[in-house]
Amino acid sequence: MTPRPDEHGPDVGDVRAALAALGAPPMPADVSARIGAALAEEMRSGARAAGTPPVGSSDDRPTGDTTAPEGPRPSGTRLRLVRPPHDGTGAPQRHLPSPEGTAGRRAPGRPRSAVLAGLVAAAVAGVAAVAVTVGAPSSPHVVSEESDLRAAGAGAVGEQGAGPLADPARRRACLTSAGVPDPGAALLGGRPYAVRGEPGTLLVLGTGVRGRFRLLVVDCDAGRGRLLASTTAGR
Incomplete structure (x- = not known):
């Protein structure tokens, strides 16, 4: 028998929105x-x-010579003559050919x-x-079972994975045996879920308050129920 949301229970959309609001902490x-x-x-x-002038080879031409040095040129490189700068004494400085069309060299x-x-x-x-490690550096916070349970509950809303506990009578008997208050609460979804390696069933139950719900992990076998984990979520 598939779980049916209680007409007077919390809205499934509110449940998903409340759980989706739990996000990862921002970077410090x-x-x-x-x-x-x-x-x-x-x-x-x-x-x-990139702005560093490329290294060229010097020659023995006299100072002030504005002709390009002769010799083999790399393929695809065109030489451009650069006006020789002055060093403040009136004498032009030796210049080097400046290749065009090539990318600047990286150091x-x-x-x-x-x-x-x-x-x-x-x-x-x-x-x-x-x-x-959320919070102050001196007090690291390790992600808890409660946080994991809430994250899993967000994906369990509307799912039909409660197995035998989808039957209201069997679910009520199991929750009563486990000592869960209000064992007849509306079932909003369920799926298999393990706590510390111990298999159980995750149940998303209504609370009668809009936007608030309970998450339970129970182990029910042969009419005996055990509560493995529980928390609440929402407003």
């Missing part, structure tokens, strides 16, 4: 600031490297892709740390 501001600063520094380093070092990959990995590690 100091972690985000460090990652942003590292990315900005990497971009500045890349810009400085030796780690490739930018490798640096960015390391920053992304650091960001992922920071988010993972936030997921298990």
